[in-house]
Amino acid sequence: MELMKSENIVQDRQPQPQEEEEIMQQEEEEEQRFHVLAVDDSVIDRKLLEKLLKASSYQVTCVESGEKALEYLGLLHHSSPASSSSQHHHQGHKVNLIMTDFSMPGTSGYDLLKRIKGSSWKDVPVVVMSSENVPSRISMCLEGGAEEFMLKPLQLSDLHKIQAHLLKSLPHS
Amino acid sequence: MEVGQMQRRLVDYTKSLFMEGFLDAQFLQLQQLQDESNPDFVVEVVSLFFDDSEKLLNDLTMALDQPSVDFKKVDAHVHQLKGSSSSIGAQRVKNACIAFRSFCEEQNIDATLRCLQQVKQEYYLVKNKLETMLRLEQQIVAAGGSIPMIELGF
Numbered sequence: 001m002e003l004m005k006s007e008n009i010v011q012d013r014q015p016q017p018q019e020e021e022e023i024m025q026q027e028e029e030e031e032q033r034f035h036v037l038a039v040d041d042s043v044i045d046r047k048l049l050e051k052l053l054k055a056s057s058y059q060v061t062c063v064e065s066g067e068k069a070l071e072y073l074g075l076l077h078h079s080s081p082a083s084s085s086s087q088h089h090h091q092g093h094k095v096n097l098i099m100t101d102f103s104m105p106g107t108s109g110y111d112l113l114k115r116i117k118g119s120s121w122k123d124v125p126v127v128v129m130s131s132e133n134v135p136s137r138i139s140m141c142l143e144g145g146a147e148e149f150m151l152k153p154l155q156l157s158d159l160h161k162i163q164a165h166l167l168k169s170l171p172h173s
Numbered sequence: 174m175e176v177g178q179m180q181r182r183l184v185d186y187t188k189s190l191f192m193e194g195f196l197d198a199q200f201l202q203l204q205q206l207q208d209e210s211n212p213d214f215v216v217e218v219v220s221l222f223f224d225d226s227e228k229l230l231n232d233l234t235m236a237l238d239q240p241s242v243d244f245k246k247v248d249a250h251v252h253q254l255k256g257s258s259s260s261i262g263a264q265r266v267k268n269a270c271i272a273f274r275s276f277c278e279e280q281n282i283d284a285t286l287r288c289l290q291q292v293k294q295e296y297y298l299v300k301n302k303l304e305t306m307l308r309l310e311q312q313i314v315a316a317g318g319s320i321p322m323i324e325l326g327f
Contacts, residue, residue: 044261048218051206051211055208131259152259152260
């Protein structure tokens, strides 16, 4: 690829009709796959979770904090997703499952869970993950509306639980 | 050294790491997640672990060096290190962190300083072992061989 000699910011050129069709096809395929929003402040755990989920052909978006998750969902300023006009093109995409770590600085996994369950995203299943097996924590999350509480580190064998929640989340007419 | 010999050396070395408790089953999960679409996955995760851990160990050293130690902060760092070592299967580092946290709770400065030394020691040991193992893998691949999957009896 030739180096850009121009000082100007290079604008994306308009896609040609054939490319547009390919892009649309790609987007359609993406729409058919389950999309998981993964929230964890640990870069290692994000990488692991992403790989684990992609191994099942899920589409994955990883964010590093509860705040970033709220921003992604359009909940940061108490506005509903429909009304928040964000530049992010992915705002239009569905989210089939949210997986969040429990212990995060700032907005914790539990805080995130409560915000989600009190919003228009409340029907999206939320799985809370933690490295600590604390019964009171588990019941608090389940009572808060979490579909499941999973112990970290997650294993390949845990994927079937995730799949079960995703299948339950399929829209019914 | 021919490829078959190198592969046997790698298998023996890797097995010893499990036997001696440096690595646990979680590391096998990492290896199982690696595939043709992401052949450097284990190397990438391990590198992230090294970078993350070294930063945490520095933070811990500084935090414990303060005239008035903030044990909550120390505990938060140890919790993070425990999590990441657990995620990659660095068992001895994880166990050292568990002990560390109990002394943080007691706010015992002498014990926590000893724990820090212990965690550092375990970290550098496993770092060395992993680097050796990954180097052996690299040599095999460079010689045109494939990485043998480890079968563990337990």
